[in-house]
Amino acid sequence: MNISVVVPAYNEVESLPELTNWIREVMQKNAFSYQIILIDDGSNDGSWEKIEELNQTHPEVKGIKFRRNYGKSAALNVGFAAAEGEVIITMDADLQDSPDEIPVLYKRIKEEKLDLISGWKKKRYDPLTKTIPTKFFNAATRSMSGINNLHDFNCGLKAYRKEVVKNIEVYGEMHRYIPVIAKWAGFNKIEEQVVEHRARKYGTTKFGFSRFINGFLDLLSIFFVGKFGKRPMHFFGSMGVLSFLLGTIMALWIIGEKLYDIANHIKIQREVTDQPLFYIALVAVILGSQLFLTGFVAELVSRNSAHRNYYQIEKEV
Structure with missing residues (x-):
């Protein structure tokens, strides 16, 4: 199998059918063998029922349902465990990430023999209350991790070589720092790809101000565990x-x-x-x-x- 697309979803019932069809069109156009793994992170808006419908009509769509909301990191970790493709693509379920980026990401992973490609939403449609703290954390993460070639660690659109996702563990709020986790695990071929950032079409953002505090604490945890975990x-x-x-x-x-x-x-x-x-x-x-x-x-x-x-x-x- 060429590609596994892992999509965490929390109360995204409106966007799931459109996103799934969009991914299918891209995959069929490029003749990729693929699977789409949708992880319902404790939704209460009918997202799981929609995932079951999609699975019935499209067998390549796989669904995993949490009993309650555990967070994006837990959803990604479970999705990574279920992924079977040579290259794993992650994206958000809110249609702000474009599946049209998948062929380029897949090609770069294979041809350049990269471990991980992190998307960079160079032009964003988010409010200043989100973009300014994000820039601060990206700068802090670059300084502490030594990964100086990434501008946007938190971009949901990423591509991984299969070996990477099978050898890292994501928990807490660590999804923001997966490139750092990968580097500490010995996967150093990390590059960046400018990707399209689309305005949200349905619903509202699920992240509040507390994510910035939790994100900073998790960054300190990663730094300490990665550098001194065994000593x-x-x-x-x-x-x-x-x-x-x-x-x-x-x-x-x-x-x-x-x-x-x-x-x-x-x-x-x-x-x-x-x-x-x-x-x-x-x-x-x-x-x-x-x-x-x-x-x-x-x-x-x-x-x-x-x-x-x-x-x-x-x-x-």
Whole structure:
């Protein structure tokens, strides 16, 4: 099978038939063998009944229904597990992504031997309340991940080599940072494709302001887990040692200053415990000890994890 199209859907009953027919037309025109996987993320507007209808009339349409709304990341993760195509295309169900982009994405993945292509909606039809925070997060993600050639990490229209989606896990709000997850898993051939962004035709957006806060927290999680997931002591321990040493140096400075005054018969102006530096040193020592112990506990948890020796293996002979 050439292509699997994975489409998460939440209350998109009006757009599903049009999107499905559009995808089918593109696939038939290019003689692709394909499947369309529609994941109903706990919709309550009749989306699942529509998916069942589409499945009855078009066997290439597969449906998966969640009991409740879990979010886009969960839908993508389940869709990736069900995908059988050589190339997996993801797109949103709201008709803002154009299926006409599929042939170009498929061709680039195959001919350029890429792992992942992320769409870039260079011209957007979203309000400023959505585009400005998006630009901020894209800039932050580029800086933290080192993937400097992508402008739009959150674009729903992406193309993947099959091996990529079978070796990554998407959860929480991590769908925004799939290129980062793929890079941490060892898939470094990541490129960008300018794609058309269409104005929403039906319904309203399902994302609120909380997605920006959750997205930022997930970015920090990805950065930490990707860099220190198998060696947490390197992160917590180094910070703990640094804080402990800083506190110790300040404490020794205070003690040395006190001894110097005594040795030279200098009248002591104030006690050690009256100096703000004493309490700063005390906090630094305590904080350093706690960070070190946190790293020690995290290391124990990591070493006892079932995935402690799970590594990505590309080839064997």
